Amino acid sequence: MKKKVLATLLATAMVAGCLAGCGNSGNDTASTPATDDAAPADDAAPATDDAAPADDAAPAADEAVEYGSGTIKVWVAENVVEFTQKQAAAFMEANPDMAGYEVSVEPVGEGDAAGNMITDVEGGADIFGFAQDQITRLVSAGAVCPIVGDNANFVTSENDAGAANAATVGGTIYAYPMTSDNGYFLYYDSSVITDPTSLEKIVEDCEAAGKNFYFEINSGWYQPAFFFATGCTLTYDTDDAGNFTKCNIDYASDKGLVAMKEIIELKASSSFQNGSSVDNGTNIAAIVDGTWDSGPAQAAFGDNYACAKLPSFEGSDGNTYQLSGFGGFKLLGIKPQEDAGKLAVCHALAQYLTSADVQLSRYTEAGWGPSNVTAQQDPAVQADVALSALAEQLVNTIPQGNYPGDYWTLATSLGDDVITGTLSTSSSDEELMTALQNFQDTCISYAQ
Amino acid sequence: MGKEANSGSTANKQNPVGKFFGNLGNDFKEIGLTFVEGDWKTKVSFLIMGFGPIMRKQFVRGLALLAVEVLFILYLVGFGWNYLKDIGTLGTVARVMNDNGTYSYNDNSFLILLYGILTIVLIFVFLLVWRVNVRVNRNEEKLLAAGKKLATNGQDLHSLLDSNFDKTLMALPFTGVMVFTALPIVFMICIAFTDYDANHQPPTNLFTWVGLENFKNMLSFGTSGIGSTFLTVLGWTLIWAFFATFLTYFCGMGVAIMINKKGIKFKKLWRTILVVTIAVPQFVSLLYVYKMFANDGLINTYLMKWGWISSYIPFWSNPTLAKVLIIIINLWIGIPYTMLITTGLLMNIPEDLYESARIDGATGFQMFRSITLPYMLFVTGPFLLTQYTGNLNNFNVIYLLTQGGPQSMALSNKAGYTDLLVTWLYKMTVNDTNYRMAAVLGIMVFVVTAVISLAVYGILPSVKDEEGFQ
Amino acid sequence: MTTGSMKTKRAIGNTITYIVLIVISIIWLFPFVCMFLQSFRSMNEGGGGMVDYLLPKQFSLDSYAFLFSEESKFVRWYGNTLVIAFFVAILSTMMVLCVSYALSRMRFKGRTVLMRFWLILGMFPGFLSMICLYFLLKQFGLTQEGAIPGLILIGVASSGMGYYVTKGYFDTIPKALDEAARIDGASRARVFFTMILPMSKPIIIYALLTAFMNPWCDYVFASYVAFGYSDSYNVAVAMQRWVWTNDYQGYFTRFCAGGMLIAVPITILFMCLQKYYVEGVTGGAVKG
Structure with missing residues (x-):
């Protein structure tokens, strides 16, 4: 019996050994903040007091700055990974004083990036691309660092007003705009669709040809095209910390009812399919989609490839409404940094990656529409079919502000209720109104 | 360890609970007796674990016990205590922004909770080993008093391949399950009593104890409940x-x-x-x-x-x-x-x-x-x-x-x-x-x-x- | 009672059974056949996306070529998965054998308590502790760049809990054999290594096979641990992104091709070892 002891001991010693091992690595993380605690208080803060404006504003102003070395992790969407890698290399070549940093670019999509940054800021990328709807989430989780001073001026002066606005939460800028093309319009097959300006005609043509019309009505992004068309509003006010303070919504109204009925009517068509990706669709005649799909759309439609702004529809009240929607932006955010040198390099690199030239070549290589005003004036950009359709459509849209994460879920639920037939053409006005009222109340409940 | 005993006993109703406390009482009695009746080597072993066995030339056991004590103290002083002391609040100082735009990370609620639990578990394990240490001394003294020989170091080691083979076999799998399954589960059970969500995400923000609020929310049938x-x-x-x-x-x-x-x-x-x-x-x-x-x-x-x-x-x-x-x-x-x-x-x-x-x-x-x-x-x-x-x-x-x-x-x-x-x-x-x-x-x-x-x-x-x- | 009518009756019964079996076989194989066909569709046709017909109009190896080209890290991901599966299979089988032998042959203090405790632990959903495991691994530096050893560690660490089938098998080996050997002076360890293990070949192969197949389907935890570091992905993490994320346009045929590259070797391996697998699941089911 007593001999059992030994093995137990060995086992515990092993556990203890393991823990001591992890204790060491843990100690590092535990002690760093402890020393940091003291550092900013006495020596770092005064030292940076005078250096600060120079150091994060204009890297060129102070040649003697020690940037240090390390790795800068960048997360961007799959299709621009190589492009970004190339541009980062060019940046390092142009700024040898910052070349102590190695840039590693990883394909992490705009959706995943924000989620990952929130899950583990420390493990996340230093610079990451995301769609603007994620910005409040990132700000309130403290996963993106504010942009101030000259850097902020860069954002406002170089980009179109909508883009700069999209990067702002509660008066502070948090990201560098990268594209101004996060909107949607109509891609269609000109051999099938005879009149792309009328929703009824499009549906009719599709039905006649036995082909599909894709519109992602269960997405909080595409769905407002109907509601905004009839004059409804849905916006949120935020405070400086990224909290939602007020919701401005009037879906539960006659206007909302007309939009709701139109969605239901569209869904009732045999040609309707819920979706917004050319490659995930089959037998497509028309699709409501964004510029990122222009390549696949050209491949799918071939010579009959055509683009147009969204069509208008005749509502149940007899009036004609032009489909609206969101105009959105893709942004580049910087993770809150512990090291001043690295922070400066990150800002400089992010500025470079969103500068006019790089935006223009990103357009050339990957088709991403620029947010930079100079790049927007480029003749090639102006001549792009998809981008001009988008530009036409953008006139009818509202710039996408900030929405709580729950809104997107809620919109999916509303859309799914239409798709599953819970709300259908046989639903009475009262039933539809109850659903809208429910939607509106829930939206309001997200703001405190 | 404590959890194990509890879940076992509540499942089998009253009797085992009484048995458990009876055993505990006997344990204390035996510890006391060991101290009173033991020689000076045994008495020193109460403080310096394994001292008795080492003095009685059972080096393998003695050194193993001593190693556990040393490692435990090093762990507690150098690491565990830093986290254990904050487990009541789960940290008080969140991340702060410095003047130059950089950030300093301070308390991390996640690590405080995780290592706090780990430290508590290890304290229990240590107490168990200490108890074993006392018994080893008592048994050795008894054997010597009866005029028998103690097992040699070689015999001790060999027993790990024979009569104690189960310990050898189970050591690694048991440790693995404890660290990578049991510990995370206990941790997540604790999370159910905190406000750890997207807005309380360490190391940026702190999270803290909220009692039964989450359970109330899960079982509330009003408009806001789920x-x-x-x-x-x-x-x-x-x-x-x-x-x-x-x-x-x-x-x-x-x-x-x-x-x-x-x-x-x-x-x-x-x-x-x-x-x-x-x-x-x-x-x-x-x-x-x-x-x-x-x-x-x-x-x-x-x-x-x-x-x-x-x-x-x-x-x-x-x-x-x-x-x-x-x-x-x-x-x-x-x-x-x-x-x-x-x-x-x-x-x-x-x-x-x-x-x-x-x-x-x-x-x-x-x-x-x-x-x-x-x-x-x-x-x-x-x-x-x-x-x-x-x-x-x-x-x-x-x-x-x-x-x-x-x-x-x-x-x-x-x-x-x-x-x-x-x-x-x-x-x-x-x-x-x-x-x-x-x-x-x-x-x-x-x-x-x-x-x-x-x-x-x-x-x-x-x-x-x-x-x-x- | 005439043998003639019995015969016709049986013949009719058999014919119906054959028809049912053939229909079932078609249903079972249909998706794989579709996938096989689609994996050979040319990129010029539908741009690699979904199409609404079965037979490709233009056969080509485009998708396979892409997977093996510089453009894609598929080979690396495949290698990662292979490495993980290999080590998890070997190490976790060793863990399971140790636990099973100890629990089957030895009666030590706390044995039933331990078995009950593990049973209770097993009732908690695994996803619950995912975030905790992630941060635990991160402390050891086993996420992102170190995700492969991290995943092996996680795959192996708790594998002892899955001892049921193997222990059940050990229980069927007569204890008298052990006793005889022990009387002859063999130690427990000797009995384990020289007698029990050689007699347990089927169950060892079963344990190896099941442990080897698990990592191929792990996309949930693996994507967590890789945390955006694409060199550390396994095939499941990479390929489910092709299907679910809109970033990956035209990856449908590539998904099919990748799926074939994974499915074919594993299926062949499985077919070869099917006998042992059957023995394992049957034994496990009966003994509980």
């Missing part, structure tokens, strides 16, 4: 597990009987064809099948081309259809398993039972009902139970097919009509980083699984005569 959604999801989880288990079971048995039938050739070929769905990783096969049944997928377009239907069948977007289809597709995955299992067992049923039934004029179905089925149910009872609990948590089939959708305004927190408790839990964790509610949900899953297991286990005929939980 109680009704929880019940909907729970209901479908139970229904799904029932159909997934029993339909698969009977269909699988049917297929096995067909293949086993006299006069059927190529038995091996049929089996091999079916087994493909086990061999191919589910993320490949199920993702493909999901695409096949999409509104614009292969099945719908072919049915439409052939003119069998005029508009697509909303396989995935209609909740009822989706549920039925999931159960059917699960048959595709599950039948081969049951087929394999039952094939061997069916052959074990004595042929003369059927012979005599046939002479009595029984039909095939009658024979199945009165001979095959009772036998199979008896033998595979425990298997059915594990299948059922396994299906309650069958993440892959649901998530790879529908991801829990379609959603509805009637359900809150991203839940969809085909969500199981686990897929919902997964969405809360990964998409919403709403760990507080996910932890509550995890505990609920445990409760459901445990209740069903206990209830069914008691009535299973085939386990009654087995020893314990084997």
Whole structure:
């Protein structure tokens, strides 16, 4: 019996050994903040007091700055990974004083990036691309660092007003705009669709040809095209910390009812399919989609490839409404940094990656529409079919502000209720109104 | 360790509880006696563990005990205490921004909780080892007093391959389970009592204890609570597990009987064809099948081309259809398993039972009902139970097919009509980083699984005569 | 009672059974055949996306070529998965064998308590502790760049809990054999290594096979641990993104091709070892 002891001991010693091992690595993380605690208080803060404006504003102003070395992790969407890698290399070549940093670019999509940054800021990328709807989430989780001073001026002066606005939460800028093309319009097959300006005609043509019309009505992004068309509003006010303070919504109204009925009517068509990706669709005649799909759309439609702004529809009240929607932006955010040198390099690199030239070549290589005003004036950009359709459509849209994460879920639920037939053409006005009222109340409940 | 003893004792009612405390009392008595009656070596061992054995030339034991003490003290002073002291508040100083735009990270609630729990566990482990240390001394003294020889170091080591071989075998697996399963589970149970979510995400922000608030929220049925959604999801989880288990079971048995039938050739070929769905990783096969049944997928377009239907069948977007289809597709995955299992067992049923039934004029179905089925149910009872609990948590089939959708305004927190408790839990964790509610949900899953297991286990005929939980 | 009518009856019964079996076989193989066909569709046709017909109009190896080209890290991901599966299979089988032998043959203090405790632990859903495991691994530096050893560690660490089937098998080996050897002076360890293990070949192969197949389907935890570091992905993480994320346009045929590359070797391996697998699941089912 007593001999059992030994093995137990060995086992515990092993556990203890393991823990001591992890204790060491843990100690590092535990002690760093402890020393940091003291550092900013006495020596770092005064030292940076005078250096600060120079150091994060204009890297060129102070040649003697020690940037240090390390790795800068960048997360961007799959299709621009190589492009970004190339541009980062060019940046390092142009700024040898910052070349102590190695840039590693990883394909992490705009959706995943924000989620990952929130899950583990420390493990996340230093610079990451995301769609603007994620910005409040990132700000309130403290996963993106504010942009101030000259850097902020860069954002406002170089980009179109909508883009700069999209990067702002509660008066502070948090990201560098990268594209101004996060909107949607109509891609269609000109051999099938005879009149792309009328929703009824499009549906009719599709039905006649036995082909599909894709519109992602269960997405909080595409769905407002109907509601905004009839004059409804849905916006949120935020405070400086990224909290939602007020919701401005009037879906539960006659206007909302007309939009709701139109969605239901569209869904009732045999040609309707819920979706917004050319490659995930089959037998497509028309699709409501964004510029990122222009390549696949050209491949799918071939010579009959055509683009147009969204069509208008005749509502149940007899009036004609032009489909609206969101105009959105893709942004580049910087993770809150512990090291001043690295922070400066990150800002400089992010500025470079969103500068006019790089935006223009990103357009050339990957088709991403620029947010930079100079790049927007480029003749090639102006001549792009998809981008001009988008530009036409953008006139009818509202710039996408900030929405709580729950809104997107809620919109999916509303859309799914239409798709599953819970709300259908046989639903009475009262039933539809109850659903809208429910939607509106829930939206309001997200703001405190 | 303490948890283990408690759960064991509450399950077996009063008597063991009394026994447990009785044992504890005896332990204290023995410790006292050891100290009073022991020689100076033993007395020193109370402070410096292993001192006695070392002095008695049992170096292996002595040094092992000493090493544990030294490591423990180093751990506690150098590491554990820093976290343990904050476990009441889970940290007080959040991240601060410096003047130059950089940030300083301070208290990390996550690590405080994690290492705090770890330290508490290790303190218990240390006390146990200390207790062992006392007993080693007492036993050695007794042996010496009786004039016997102590085991040599070599004998001690050799016993690890013989009489104590179980310790050698279990050391690593036990440690692994404790650190990578038990510790995280205890940690997540604690999370259920905190406000750890997207807005309280360490190291940026702190989270803290909130008591039973999350449980109240899960079980509240007002407009803001998610109680009704929880019940909907729970209901479908139970229904799904029932159909997934029993339909698969009977269909699988049917297929096995067909293949086993006299006069059927190529038995091996049929089996091999079916087994493909086990061999191919589910993320490949199920993702493909999901695409096949999409509104614009292969099945719908072919049915439409052939003119069998005029508009697509909303396989995935209609909740009822989706549920039925999931159960059917699960048959595709599950039948081969049951087929394999039952094939061997069916052959074990004595042929003369059927012979005599046939002479009595029984039909095939009658024979199945009165001979095959009772036998199979008896033998595979425990298997059915594990299948059922396994299906309650069958993440892959649901998530790879529908991801829990379609959603509805009637359900809150991203839940969809085909969500199981686990897929919902997964969405809360990964998409919403709403760990507080996910932890509550995890505990609920445990409760459901445990209740069903206990209830069914008691009535299973085939386990009654087995020893314990084997 | 005439043998003639019996014969015709049986013949009819058999014919029906054959028809049912053939229909079942078609259903079971249909998705894989579709996938196989689609994997050979040319990129010029539908741009690699979904199409609404079965037979490709233009056969080509485009998708396979892409997977093996510089453009894609598929080979690396495949290698990662292979490495993980290999080590998890070997190490976790060793763990399971140790636990099973100890629990089957030895009666030590706390044995039943331990078995009950593990049973209770097993009732908690695994996803619950995912975030905790992630941060635990991160402390050891086993996420992102170190995700492969991290995943092996996680795959192996708790594998001892899955001892049921193997222990059930050990229980069927007569204890008298052990006793005889022990009387002859063999130690427990000797008995374990020289007697029990050689007699347990089927169950060892079963344990190896099941442990080897698990990592191929792990996309949930693996994507967590890789945390955006694409060199550490396994095939499941990478390929489910092709299907679910809109970033990956035209990856459908590539998904099919990748799926074939995974499915075919594993299926062949499985078919070869099917006998042992059957023995394992049957034993496990009966003993519970």
